[in-house]
Amino acid sequence: MITFAQLKHLKNKKFQKLHKEIAEHHQKVGYFYDWARQWEYPWILKNVPFKKKNIVLDVGGGTCHFPALVAKRVKKVIVGEIYRERVWNDNIKNIEYSNIDISSYKSNEKYDIVMCISVLEHIEKRFTAIKNLMNLVKDGGFLVLTLDLFLDNSRSCKENEIPEIIKLLKQSFELNEIDLNKNDLYDKITLQNMKLDLPNLYSKNYPNRTILGIIVKKYE
Secondary structure (H helix, E strand, C coil): CEEECEHHHHHCHHHHHHHHHHHHHHHHHCCCCCCCHHHHHHHHHHHCCCCCCCEEEEECCCCCCHHHHHHCCCCEEEEECCCHHHCCCCCCCCEEEECCCCCCCCCCCCEEEEEEECCHHHCCCHHHHHHHHHHCEEEEEEEEEEEEEECCCCCCCEHHHHHHHHHHHCCCEECCCEECCCCCECCHHHHHHCCCCCCCCCCCCCCCEEEEEEEEEECC
């Protein structure tokens, strides 16, 4: 599945139930629930087939509380984070932390699910990072990526990079549905109108901005 963040996703009842769960967790820990995260986190929890036996690698997830929500659904979450001084330690037994720079990281370890959420747009060697992430997924496992995207190609990451990302993923993953319709895009105004928004200083409504979500299964 490859999709832009869309209004129809937010109207889904399961999505809204997960959004509420995530919002309550963020309020409990006193952490902001960013504009992009309010689509990304419920969308991922709704669409990734997490199982209790799964070992999950979350690359770049140390500066947020999403690993705590995933940890409730799997055997173990390993958080790979380059900025160890900024890691939020939720003191959850099945979360471990590791120093990983995905731009250069190589390992023989393979994981059931590899996630990299709103990180790739900050990495200069983006395609090298995607290749490294792909190599960390077990056969039959899942790769989960999201990227903040500017549709006017004014900033990183750009819409015109999508065909190259798809071409790269097709080498090893089942892509299934691709929905890049731009007539129904999620934006912050929509979030406010649906009364799902939480006030915080980080929810800026940039023009021409959306999110690209990717959940793909590796060939067995």
